[in-house]
Amino acid sequence: MTTTIDRKTATEAAEAIRIQDAGKQYENGTLALSNIHLSVHEGEFVSLVGPSGCGKSTLLRIMAGLDQATSGKVQIQSEQASFVFQEANLMPWRTVVANVALPLEISGVSAAERKQRALAALEKVGLTAHADSYPRQLSGGMKMRVSIARALVSEPKLLFMDEPFGALDEMTRHRLHEELLNIWMNSNLTIVFVTHSVFEAVYLSGRVVAMEAHPGTIKQIIPIEESYPRTNAFMTSPQFGEKVREITNTLT
Protein backbone atom coordinates (compact mmCIF):
# COMPACT_ATOMS: atom_id res chain seq x y z
CA MET A 1 0.00 0.00 0.00
CA THR A 2 2.71 2.44 0.96
CA THR A 3 4.47 1.80 -2.31
CA THR A 4 1.37 2.99 -4.10
CA ILE A 5 1.40 6.26 -2.22
CA ASP A 6 5.06 6.65 -2.95
CA ARG A 7 4.58 6.15 -6.62
CA LYS A 8 1.70 8.52 -6.89
CA THR A 9 2.98 11.45 -4.88
CA ALA A 10 6.74 11.13 -4.99
CA THR A 11 8.23 14.40 -6.13
CA GLU A 12 11.31 12.55 -7.39
CA ALA A 13 9.25 10.82 -10.09
CA ALA A 14 9.99 12.09 -13.57
CA GLU A 15 8.03 15.12 -14.66
CA ALA A 16 5.37 14.49 -17.26
CA ILE A 17 4.43 18.14 -17.62
CA ARG A 18 6.30 21.27 -16.59
CA ILE A 19 4.78 24.70 -16.95
CA GLN A 20 6.82 27.77 -16.09
CA ASP A 21 5.29 31.21 -15.87
CA ALA A 22 2.81 30.45 -18.62
CA GLY A 23 0.09 32.85 -19.69
CA LYS A 24 -2.66 32.80 -22.25
CA GLN A 25 -4.30 35.76 -23.88
CA TYR A 26 -7.02 35.01 -26.41
CA GLU A 27 -7.17 36.92 -29.65
CA ASN A 28 -10.06 39.01 -28.38
CA GLY A 29 -7.88 40.26 -25.55
CA THR A 30 -9.23 38.04 -22.75
CA LEU A 31 -6.40 37.19 -20.36
CA ALA A 32 -7.42 33.64 -19.53
CA LEU A 33 -4.26 32.58 -17.68
CA SER A 34 -1.35 34.33 -16.11
CA ASN A 35 1.71 33.39 -14.11
CA ILE A 36 1.07 29.64 -14.12
CA HIS A 37 3.72 27.41 -12.52
CA LEU A 38 2.87 23.73 -12.35
CA SER A 39 4.65 20.40 -12.58
CA VAL A 40 2.82 17.13 -12.99
CA HIS A 41 4.76 13.95 -12.26
CA GLU A 42 4.45 10.66 -14.03
CA GLY A 43 1.69 8.49 -12.62
CA GLU A 44 0.11 11.38 -10.75
CA PHE A 45 -3.60 12.15 -10.50
CA VAL A 46 -3.99 15.92 -10.41
CA SER A 47 -7.26 17.86 -10.38
CA LEU A 48 -7.90 21.44 -11.38
CA VAL A 49 -10.76 23.13 -9.53
CA GLY A 50 -12.00 26.67 -9.54
CA PRO A 51 -14.94 28.89 -10.40
CA SER A 52 -16.38 28.95 -13.90
CA GLY A 53 -14.23 30.96 -16.28
CA CYS A 54 -11.03 30.74 -14.24
CA GLY A 55 -9.21 29.06 -17.11
CA LYS A 56 -9.31 25.37 -16.18
CA SER A 57 -10.21 24.23 -19.67
CA THR A 58 -7.70 26.62 -21.18
CA LEU A 59 -4.91 25.27 -18.98
CA LEU A 60 -5.90 21.68 -19.72
CA ARG A 61 -5.96 22.31 -23.45
CA ILE A 62 -2.52 23.92 -23.26
CA MET A 63 -1.17 20.92 -21.37
CA ALA A 64 -2.68 18.61 -23.98
CA GLY A 65 -1.19 20.62 -26.81
CA LEU A 66 -4.62 21.54 -28.21
CA ASP A 67 -3.85 25.21 -27.61
CA GLN A 68 -0.71 27.29 -27.24
CA ALA A 69 0.34 29.43 -24.31
CA THR A 70 1.04 33.00 -25.36
CA SER A 71 3.83 33.44 -22.84
CA GLY A 72 6.06 31.30 -20.66
CA LYS A 73 7.27 27.77 -21.16
CA VAL A 74 5.31 24.53 -21.42
CA GLN A 75 7.10 21.19 -21.61
CA ILE A 76 5.27 17.92 -22.17
CA GLN A 77 7.29 14.72 -21.89
CA SER A 78 4.99 12.32 -23.62
CA GLU A 79 3.54 12.39 -27.08
CA GLN A 80 0.97 9.77 -26.18
CA ALA A 81 -1.88 11.76 -24.77
CA SER A 82 -5.65 11.36 -24.84
CA PHE A 83 -8.42 13.79 -24.09
CA VAL A 84 -11.91 13.26 -22.70
CA PHE A 85 -14.29 16.13 -23.28
CA GLN A 86 -17.24 17.21 -21.21
CA GLU A 87 -19.57 15.67 -23.77
CA ALA A 88 -18.91 12.15 -24.99
CA ASN A 89 -18.35 13.42 -28.56
CA LEU A 90 -18.87 10.09 -30.27
CA MET A 91 -19.37 9.63 -33.97
CA PRO A 92 -23.07 8.77 -34.32
CA TRP A 93 -22.52 6.82 -37.53
CA ARG A 94 -20.07 4.41 -35.92
CA THR A 95 -20.87 1.55 -33.62
CA VAL A 96 -19.51 1.66 -30.10
CA VAL A 97 -16.57 -0.59 -30.91
CA ALA A 98 -15.74 1.37 -34.06
CA ASN A 99 -15.83 4.61 -32.05
CA VAL A 100 -13.42 3.17 -29.53
CA ALA A 101 -11.14 1.92 -32.29
CA LEU A 102 -10.86 5.36 -33.93
CA PRO A 103 -7.46 6.35 -32.45
CA LEU A 104 -6.00 3.01 -33.56
CA GLU A 105 -7.47 3.43 -37.00
CA ILE A 106 -5.79 6.82 -37.32
CA SER A 107 -2.42 5.38 -36.38
CA GLY A 108 -2.80 2.55 -38.87
CA VAL A 109 -3.23 -0.48 -36.60
CA SER A 110 -4.53 -3.56 -38.44
CA ALA A 111 -8.26 -4.26 -38.36
CA ALA A 112 -7.98 -7.45 -36.32
CA GLU A 113 -5.76 -5.90 -33.66
CA ARG A 114 -7.97 -2.81 -33.60
CA LYS A 115 -11.03 -4.84 -32.82
CA GLN A 116 -9.33 -6.86 -30.15
CA ARG A 117 -7.86 -3.81 -28.40
CA ALA A 118 -11.11 -1.86 -28.66
CA LEU A 119 -12.98 -4.73 -27.05
CA ALA A 120 -10.38 -4.91 -24.30
CA ALA A 121 -10.81 -1.17 -23.64
CA LEU A 122 -14.58 -1.61 -23.58
CA GLU A 123 -14.19 -4.35 -21.04
CA LYS A 124 -12.33 -1.96 -18.74
CA VAL A 125 -15.38 0.30 -18.65
CA GLY A 126 -17.81 -2.62 -18.55
CA LEU A 127 -19.46 -2.12 -21.91
CA THR A 128 -18.50 -5.23 -23.86
CA ALA A 129 -22.15 -6.15 -24.24
CA HIS A 130 -22.86 -2.92 -26.12
CA ALA A 131 -19.98 -3.13 -28.59
CA ASP A 132 -22.25 -3.26 -31.61
CA SER A 133 -24.77 -0.67 -30.48
CA TYR A 134 -24.90 2.81 -31.92
CA PRO A 135 -24.29 5.79 -29.60
CA ARG A 136 -27.91 6.90 -29.77
CA GLN A 137 -28.92 3.62 -28.16
CA LEU A 138 -26.85 4.35 -25.05
CA SER A 139 -27.53 6.41 -21.93
CA GLY A 140 -25.46 9.47 -21.10
CA GLY A 141 -23.30 7.57 -18.62
CA MET A 142 -22.69 4.77 -21.09
CA LYS A 143 -21.66 7.23 -23.77
CA MET A 144 -19.20 8.77 -21.35
CA ARG A 145 -17.73 5.34 -20.68
CA VAL A 146 -17.34 4.76 -24.41
CA SER A 147 -15.54 8.07 -24.58
CA ILE A 148 -13.21 6.97 -21.78
CA ALA A 149 -12.59 3.64 -23.50
CA ARG A 150 -11.71 5.53 -26.66
CA ALA A 151 -9.23 7.61 -24.67
CA LEU A 152 -7.67 4.50 -23.15
CA VAL A 153 -7.45 2.34 -26.25
CA SER A 154 -4.27 3.97 -27.53
CA GLU A 155 -2.61 3.19 -24.19
CA PRO A 156 -1.71 6.80 -23.51
CA LYS A 157 0.79 7.98 -20.92
CA LEU A 158 -1.22 11.11 -20.27
CA LEU A 159 -4.97 11.41 -19.91
CA PHE A 160 -6.66 14.81 -19.85
CA MET A 161 -10.25 14.98 -18.71
CA ASP A 162 -12.38 18.13 -18.85
CA GLU A 163 -15.33 17.75 -16.48
CA PRO A 164 -16.05 14.30 -17.87
CA PHE A 165 -18.71 13.43 -15.32
CA GLY A 166 -20.34 16.85 -15.05
CA ALA A 167 -23.58 15.82 -16.71
CA LEU A 168 -24.08 12.55 -14.86
CA ASP A 169 -26.19 11.62 -11.86
CA GLU A 170 -24.56 10.99 -8.49
CA MET A 171 -24.74 7.19 -8.64
CA THR A 172 -23.31 6.84 -12.14
CA ARG A 173 -20.62 9.37 -11.34
CA HIS A 174 -19.54 7.45 -8.32
CA ARG A 175 -19.37 4.20 -10.24
CA LEU A 176 -17.25 5.87 -12.89
CA HIS A 177 -14.97 7.27 -10.17
CA GLU A 178 -14.34 3.72 -9.02
CA GLU A 179 -13.73 2.52 -12.56
CA LEU A 180 -11.39 5.40 -13.34
CA LEU A 181 -9.34 4.92 -10.17
CA ASN A 182 -9.10 1.21 -10.90
CA ILE A 183 -7.81 1.80 -14.38
CA TRP A 184 -5.37 4.41 -13.12
CA MET A 185 -4.01 2.23 -10.33
CA ASN A 186 -3.43 -0.68 -12.69
CA SER A 187 -1.38 1.41 -15.11
CA ASN A 188 1.25 4.08 -15.11
CA LEU A 189 -1.21 6.66 -16.38
CA THR A 190 -0.87 10.35 -15.51
CA ILE A 191 -4.26 12.00 -15.21
CA VAL A 192 -5.10 15.69 -15.22
CA PHE A 193 -8.73 16.12 -14.30
CA VAL A 194 -10.84 19.28 -14.45
CA THR A 195 -13.90 19.53 -12.25
CA HIS A 196 -16.28 21.95 -10.59
CA SER A 197 -16.76 19.61 -7.69
CA VAL A 198 -14.39 19.93 -4.73
CA PHE A 199 -15.66 16.57 -3.43
CA GLU A 200 -14.79 14.84 -6.67
CA ALA A 201 -11.34 16.45 -6.72
CA VAL A 202 -10.52 15.43 -3.13
CA TYR A 203 -11.82 11.91 -3.59
CA LEU A 204 -9.85 11.21 -6.76
CA SER A 205 -6.64 13.18 -6.68
CA GLY A 206 -3.21 13.10 -5.15
CA ARG A 207 -3.01 16.87 -5.55
CA VAL A 208 -5.69 19.48 -6.08
CA VAL A 209 -4.84 22.68 -7.92
CA ALA A 210 -7.13 25.48 -6.78
CA MET A 211 -7.49 28.28 -9.31
CA GLU A 212 -9.02 31.73 -9.24
CA ALA A 213 -10.29 33.98 -11.99
CA HIS A 214 -9.49 37.43 -13.43
CA PRO A 215 -6.95 36.58 -14.49
CA GLY A 216 -6.75 32.80 -14.19
CA THR A 217 -4.02 31.97 -11.74
CA ILE A 218 -3.15 29.10 -9.41
CA LYS A 219 -4.08 30.11 -5.90
CA GLN A 220 -2.86 27.06 -4.04
CA ILE A 221 -1.89 23.44 -4.57
CA ILE A 222 -3.27 21.11 -1.89
CA PRO A 223 -1.89 17.57 -1.52
CA ILE A 224 -4.35 14.84 -0.52
CA GLU A 225 -2.27 12.37 1.46
CA GLU A 226 -4.87 9.59 1.70
CA SER A 227 -3.58 6.31 0.25
CA TYR A 228 -5.08 4.43 -2.68
CA PRO A 229 -7.25 2.47 -3.17
CA ARG A 230 -9.63 4.91 -1.61
CA THR A 231 -12.83 3.61 -0.10
CA ASN A 232 -16.21 5.00 0.73
CA ALA A 233 -14.98 5.28 4.31
CA PHE A 234 -12.60 8.00 3.16
CA MET A 235 -15.50 10.07 1.94
CA THR A 236 -17.09 10.15 5.36
CA SER A 237 -13.83 10.58 7.27
CA PRO A 238 -12.85 13.77 9.10
CA GLN A 239 -9.74 14.17 6.90
CA PHE A 240 -11.97 14.27 3.83
CA GLY A 241 -14.17 16.96 5.32
CA GLU A 242 -11.08 18.87 6.39
CA LYS A 243 -9.63 18.86 2.87
CA VAL A 244 -12.92 19.85 1.29
CA ARG A 245 -13.21 22.72 3.75
CA GLU A 246 -9.63 23.84 3.15
CA ILE A 247 -10.06 23.91 -0.61
CA THR A 248 -13.47 25.56 -0.45
CA ASN A 249 -12.02 28.26 1.77
CA THR A 250 -9.18 28.77 -0.67
CA LEU A 251 -11.63 29.19 -3.53
CA THR A 252 -13.86 31.72 -1.84
Next chain:
Amino acid sequence: MIQANGQVSKAVVTARAQEGTSSPVRKKKNRSLLYKTITPIAFIIILIGLWQLGVRVFETPKYLLPAPSDIWKATLKGFPDLMQAAGNTFIAALFGFLLSVVLGTAVALLMMASKWIRWGIQPYAVVLQTIPVVAIAPLVVIWLGPGMNSIVFISLIVAIFPIISNTNLGLSSTDRNLMQLMQMYKSSTWTMTWKLRFPYALPYMLGGMKISSGMAVIGAIIGEFVAGIGGGKGGLGMAITSAAVQMQTSFLFACTIAASLLGMAFYLTVAAISHYSLRHWHESAIRSDNE
Protein backbone atom coordinates in the same frame (compact mmCIF):
# COMPACT_ATOMS: atom_id res chain seq x y z
CA MET B 1 -68.66 -30.75 -20.40
CA ILE B 2 -70.74 -27.69 -19.83
CA GLN B 3 -68.35 -26.48 -17.21
CA ALA B 4 -65.40 -26.90 -19.54
CA ASN B 5 -67.24 -25.01 -22.20
CA GLY B 6 -67.94 -22.22 -19.79
CA GLN B 7 -64.29 -21.98 -18.89
CA VAL B 8 -63.26 -21.77 -22.48
CA SER B 9 -65.58 -18.92 -23.24
CA LYS B 10 -64.40 -17.15 -20.13
CA ALA B 11 -60.83 -17.43 -21.30
CA VAL B 12 -61.81 -15.97 -24.64
CA VAL B 13 -63.51 -13.09 -22.91
CA THR B 14 -60.47 -12.27 -20.80
CA ALA B 15 -58.24 -12.50 -23.81
CA ARG B 16 -60.49 -10.07 -25.61
CA ALA B 17 -60.57 -7.77 -22.65
CA GLN B 18 -56.78 -7.69 -22.52
CA GLU B 19 -56.53 -7.01 -26.19
CA GLY B 20 -59.05 -4.25 -25.77
CA THR B 21 -56.74 -2.29 -23.47
CA SER B 22 -53.97 -1.86 -26.02
CA SER B 23 -55.53 -2.05 -29.45
CA PRO B 24 -57.79 1.03 -29.67
CA VAL B 25 -54.73 3.26 -29.89
CA ARG B 26 -53.20 1.20 -32.64
CA LYS B 27 -56.50 0.94 -34.43
CA LYS B 28 -56.92 4.68 -34.29
CA LYS B 29 -53.42 5.18 -35.69
CA ASN B 30 -54.09 2.71 -38.51
CA ARG B 31 -57.34 4.39 -39.30
CA SER B 32 -55.83 7.86 -39.45
CA LEU B 33 -53.12 6.49 -41.73
CA LEU B 34 -55.84 5.02 -43.93
CA TYR B 35 -57.63 8.36 -44.08
CA LYS B 36 -54.39 10.09 -44.88
CA THR B 37 -53.87 7.87 -47.93
CA ILE B 38 -57.46 7.73 -49.07
CA THR B 39 -58.23 11.44 -48.78
CA PRO B 40 -55.78 12.73 -51.41
CA ILE B 41 -56.71 9.90 -53.78
CA ALA B 42 -60.40 10.67 -53.37
CA PHE B 43 -59.63 14.33 -53.83
CA ILE B 44 -57.86 13.83 -57.15
CA ILE B 45 -60.56 11.48 -58.42
CA ILE B 46 -63.24 14.03 -57.63
CA LEU B 47 -61.20 16.76 -59.28
CA ILE B 48 -60.71 14.70 -62.43
CA GLY B 49 -64.42 13.84 -62.44
CA LEU B 50 -65.37 17.51 -62.20
CA TRP B 51 -62.92 18.38 -64.93
CA GLN B 52 -64.34 15.71 -67.24
CA LEU B 53 -67.87 16.84 -66.47
CA GLY B 54 -67.04 20.54 -66.90
CA VAL B 55 -65.39 20.04 -70.26
CA ARG B 56 -68.33 17.98 -71.50
CA VAL B 57 -70.97 20.37 -70.19
CA PHE B 58 -69.33 23.57 -71.47
CA GLU B 59 -68.06 21.87 -74.62
CA THR B 60 -64.64 23.53 -74.46
CA PRO B 61 -62.63 22.94 -77.60
CA LYS B 62 -60.05 20.16 -77.22
CA TYR B 63 -57.11 22.36 -78.13
CA LEU B 64 -57.95 24.72 -75.26
CA LEU B 65 -58.70 22.24 -72.53
CA PRO B 66 -58.93 18.55 -73.31
CA ALA B 67 -60.94 16.28 -71.05
CA PRO B 68 -59.08 13.75 -68.92
CA SER B 69 -60.38 11.03 -71.19
CA ASP B 70 -58.82 12.81 -74.19
CA ILE B 71 -55.50 13.00 -72.37
CA TRP B 72 -55.75 9.32 -71.60
CA LYS B 73 -56.44 8.52 -75.25
CA ALA B 74 -53.56 10.71 -76.40
CA THR B 75 -51.31 8.98 -73.89
CA LEU B 76 -52.21 5.55 -75.19
CA LYS B 77 -51.87 6.59 -78.80
CA GLY B 78 -48.56 8.38 -78.39
CA PHE B 79 -47.25 5.97 -75.80
CA PRO B 80 -44.13 4.76 -77.68
CA ASP B 81 -43.14 8.36 -78.47
CA LEU B 82 -43.84 9.41 -74.93
CA MET B 83 -41.74 6.63 -73.47
CA GLN B 84 -38.88 7.38 -75.80
CA ALA B 85 -39.01 11.07 -74.96
CA ALA B 86 -39.19 10.34 -71.24
CA GLY B 87 -36.29 7.92 -71.60
CA ASN B 88 -34.14 10.60 -73.25
CA THR B 89 -35.03 13.13 -70.59
CA PHE B 90 -34.29 10.56 -67.92
CA ILE B 91 -30.81 9.92 -69.28
CA ALA B 92 -30.04 13.63 -69.60
CA ALA B 93 -31.34 14.38 -66.11
CA LEU B 94 -29.47 11.42 -64.65
CA PHE B 95 -26.17 12.56 -66.14
CA GLY B 96 -26.88 16.15 -65.15
CA PHE B 97 -27.65 15.06 -61.63
CA LEU B 98 -24.66 12.74 -61.25
CA LEU B 99 -22.30 15.33 -62.66
CA SER B 100 -23.74 17.97 -60.35
CA VAL B 101 -23.17 15.66 -57.38
CA VAL B 102 -19.58 14.90 -58.36
CA LEU B 103 -18.64 18.44 -59.38
CA GLY B 104 -20.64 20.12 -56.61
CA THR B 105 -19.00 17.95 -53.98
CA ALA B 106 -15.58 18.58 -55.50
CA VAL B 107 -16.16 22.33 -55.45
CA ALA B 108 -17.32 22.18 -51.84
CA LEU B 109 -14.26 20.13 -50.89
CA LEU B 110 -11.98 22.66 -52.58
CA MET B 111 -13.77 25.43 -50.71
CA MET B 112 -13.14 23.55 -47.48
CA ALA B 113 -9.49 22.91 -48.29
CA SER B 114 -8.50 26.47 -49.08
CA LYS B 115 -9.89 29.70 -47.76
CA TRP B 116 -8.63 31.49 -50.87
CA ILE B 117 -10.77 29.26 -53.07
CA ARG B 118 -13.65 29.70 -50.63
CA TRP B 119 -13.43 33.47 -50.68
CA GLY B 120 -12.93 33.44 -54.42
CA ILE B 121 -15.83 31.16 -55.27
CA GLN B 122 -18.50 31.81 -52.65
CA PRO B 123 -19.99 35.00 -54.13
CA TYR B 124 -20.17 33.42 -57.59
CA ALA B 125 -21.76 30.25 -56.29
CA VAL B 126 -24.57 32.47 -55.08
CA VAL B 127 -24.69 34.40 -58.35
CA LEU B 128 -24.90 31.09 -60.19
CA GLN B 129 -28.14 30.42 -58.43
CA THR B 130 -29.69 33.74 -59.39
CA ILE B 131 -28.72 33.63 -63.08
CA PRO B 132 -31.85 32.87 -65.08
CA VAL B 133 -30.80 29.64 -66.73
CA VAL B 134 -33.28 30.14 -69.53
CA ALA B 135 -31.32 33.24 -70.47
CA ILE B 136 -27.92 31.57 -70.71
CA ALA B 137 -29.19 28.32 -72.19
CA PRO B 138 -28.89 29.59 -75.79
CA LEU B 139 -25.29 30.51 -75.04
CA VAL B 140 -24.64 26.98 -73.91
CA VAL B 141 -26.09 25.73 -77.18
CA ILE B 142 -23.75 28.02 -79.12
CA TRP B 143 -20.79 26.59 -77.24
CA LEU B 144 -21.69 22.94 -77.03
CA GLY B 145 -23.99 22.60 -79.99
CA PRO B 146 -27.55 21.27 -79.89
CA GLY B 147 -28.11 17.84 -78.41
CA MET B 148 -27.23 15.81 -75.38
CA ASN B 149 -24.11 17.71 -74.31
CA SER B 150 -25.92 21.00 -73.98
CA ILE B 151 -28.95 19.42 -72.33
CA VAL B 152 -26.84 17.65 -69.72
CA PHE B 153 -24.84 20.81 -69.11
CA ILE B 154 -27.97 22.91 -68.55
CA SER B 155 -29.37 20.26 -66.22
CA LEU B 156 -26.04 20.36 -64.40
CA ILE B 157 -26.00 24.12 -63.83
CA VAL B 158 -29.58 24.07 -62.63
CA ALA B 159 -28.92 21.21 -60.19
CA ILE B 160 -25.47 22.01 -58.86
CA PHE B 161 -26.17 24.89 -56.52
CA PRO B 162 -27.98 22.99 -53.74
CA ILE B 163 -25.18 20.42 -53.79
CA ILE B 164 -22.45 23.02 -53.40
CA SER B 165 -24.19 25.03 -50.73
CA ASN B 166 -25.40 22.07 -48.65
CA THR B 167 -22.11 20.17 -48.84
CA ASN B 168 -20.26 23.33 -47.97
CA LEU B 169 -22.51 23.90 -44.97
CA GLY B 170 -22.09 20.30 -43.86
CA LEU B 171 -18.33 20.33 -44.20
CA SER B 172 -17.98 23.56 -42.27
CA SER B 173 -20.13 22.45 -39.35
CA THR B 174 -17.93 19.56 -38.26
CA ASP B 175 -17.76 19.04 -34.53
CA ARG B 176 -14.71 20.97 -33.29
CA ASN B 177 -13.96 18.66 -30.40
CA LEU B 178 -13.84 15.63 -32.64
CA MET B 179 -11.56 17.47 -35.03
CA GLN B 180 -9.18 18.31 -32.22
CA LEU B 181 -9.37 14.79 -30.91
CA MET B 182 -8.31 13.48 -34.29
CA GLN B 183 -5.54 16.06 -34.49
CA MET B 184 -4.32 14.83 -31.15
CA TYR B 185 -3.87 11.39 -32.65
CA LYS B 186 -1.99 13.04 -35.53
CA SER B 187 -4.62 12.36 -38.12
CA SER B 188 -3.79 13.37 -41.66
CA THR B 189 -6.01 15.88 -43.43
CA TRP B 190 -7.15 13.11 -45.72
CA THR B 191 -8.18 10.84 -42.83
CA MET B 192 -9.90 13.72 -41.11
CA THR B 193 -11.85 14.58 -44.24
CA TRP B 194 -12.78 11.04 -45.06
CA LYS B 195 -13.57 9.72 -41.58
CA LEU B 196 -15.00 12.78 -39.90
CA ARG B 197 -15.93 15.72 -42.08
CA PHE B 198 -17.44 13.74 -44.89
CA PRO B 199 -19.75 11.55 -42.76
CA TYR B 200 -20.67 14.63 -40.76
CA ALA B 201 -21.62 16.41 -43.96
CA LEU B 202 -23.47 13.43 -45.44
CA PRO B 203 -26.95 14.29 -44.14
CA TYR B 204 -26.54 17.84 -45.48
CA MET B 205 -25.29 16.51 -48.82
CA LEU B 206 -28.19 14.11 -49.13
CA GLY B 207 -30.55 16.97 -48.35
CA GLY B 208 -28.97 18.92 -51.19
CA MET B 209 -29.23 15.91 -53.49
CA LYS B 210 -32.93 15.57 -52.76
CA ILE B 211 -33.50 19.15 -53.84
CA SER B 212 -31.30 18.94 -56.91
CA SER B 213 -32.74 15.62 -58.10
CA GLY B 214 -35.99 17.34 -59.01
CA MET B 215 -34.14 20.35 -60.37
CA ALA B 216 -32.02 18.15 -62.65
CA VAL B 217 -35.20 16.98 -64.39
CA ILE B 218 -36.43 20.56 -64.74
CA GLY B 219 -33.00 21.55 -66.05
CA ALA B 220 -33.02 18.75 -68.59
CA ILE B 221 -36.42 19.84 -69.90
CA ILE B 222 -35.33 23.47 -70.14
CA GLY B 223 -32.27 22.21 -71.98
CA GLU B 224 -34.45 20.26 -74.38
CA PHE B 225 -36.57 23.35 -75.04
CA VAL B 226 -33.57 25.19 -76.39
CA ALA B 227 -31.15 22.46 -77.41
CA GLY B 228 -33.42 19.53 -78.21
CA ILE B 229 -33.11 17.95 -81.60
CA GLY B 230 -35.95 16.28 -83.44
CA GLY B 231 -36.22 12.72 -84.64
CA GLY B 232 -37.18 11.29 -81.31
CA LYS B 233 -33.96 12.43 -79.65
CA GLY B 234 -35.25 15.57 -78.03
CA GLY B 235 -36.83 14.19 -74.90
CA LEU B 236 -39.91 15.53 -73.16
CA GLY B 237 -38.89 19.18 -73.63
CA MET B 238 -38.82 18.72 -77.36
CA ALA B 239 -42.05 16.70 -77.33
CA ILE B 240 -43.73 19.48 -75.33
CA THR B 241 -42.52 22.14 -77.75
CA SER B 242 -43.71 20.28 -80.82
CA ALA B 243 -47.03 19.32 -79.24
CA ALA B 244 -47.61 22.97 -78.36
CA VAL B 245 -46.73 24.18 -81.83
CA GLN B 246 -49.09 21.64 -83.38
CA MET B 247 -51.82 22.42 -80.87
CA GLN B 248 -51.89 18.79 -79.72
CA THR B 249 -52.99 19.92 -76.32
CA SER B 250 -53.96 16.46 -75.11
CA PHE B 251 -50.51 15.10 -75.85
CA LEU B 252 -49.01 18.23 -74.30
CA PHE B 253 -50.80 17.32 -71.08
CA ALA B 254 -49.55 13.75 -71.33
CA CYS B 255 -45.98 15.02 -71.68
CA THR B 256 -46.36 17.34 -68.71
CA ILE B 257 -47.68 14.52 -66.56
CA ALA B 258 -44.83 12.28 -67.68
CA ALA B 259 -42.35 15.01 -66.77
CA SER B 260 -43.86 15.36 -63.30
CA LEU B 261 -43.79 11.61 -62.75
CA LEU B 262 -40.17 11.52 -63.85
CA GLY B 263 -39.24 14.28 -61.41
CA MET B 264 -41.11 12.50 -58.64
CA ALA B 265 -39.43 9.18 -59.38
CA PHE B 266 -36.05 10.89 -59.25
CA TYR B 267 -36.84 12.54 -55.97
CA LEU B 268 -38.20 9.40 -54.36
CA THR B 269 -35.20 7.36 -55.44
CA VAL B 270 -32.78 9.84 -53.93
CA ALA B 271 -34.91 10.12 -50.80
CA ALA B 272 -34.87 6.33 -50.44
CA ILE B 273 -31.09 6.21 -50.88
CA SER B 274 -30.76 8.98 -48.33
CA HIS B 275 -32.97 7.22 -45.84
CA TYR B 276 -31.11 3.97 -46.35
CA SER B 277 -27.67 5.41 -45.82
CA LEU B 278 -28.65 7.33 -42.69
CA ARG B 279 -30.90 4.70 -41.14
CA HIS B 280 -28.56 3.74 -38.33
CA TRP B 281 -27.72 7.08 -36.91
CA HIS B 282 -29.33 10.19 -38.24
CA GLU B 283 -32.36 11.68 -36.52
CA SER B 284 -34.13 12.37 -39.81
CA ALA B 285 -34.04 8.71 -40.81
CA ILE B 286 -34.79 7.36 -37.36
CA ARG B 287 -37.71 9.65 -36.75
CA SER B 288 -39.50 8.87 -39.98
CA ASP B 289 -39.14 5.19 -39.14
CA ASN B 290 -41.23 5.67 -36.04
CA GLU B 291 -43.96 7.70 -37.64
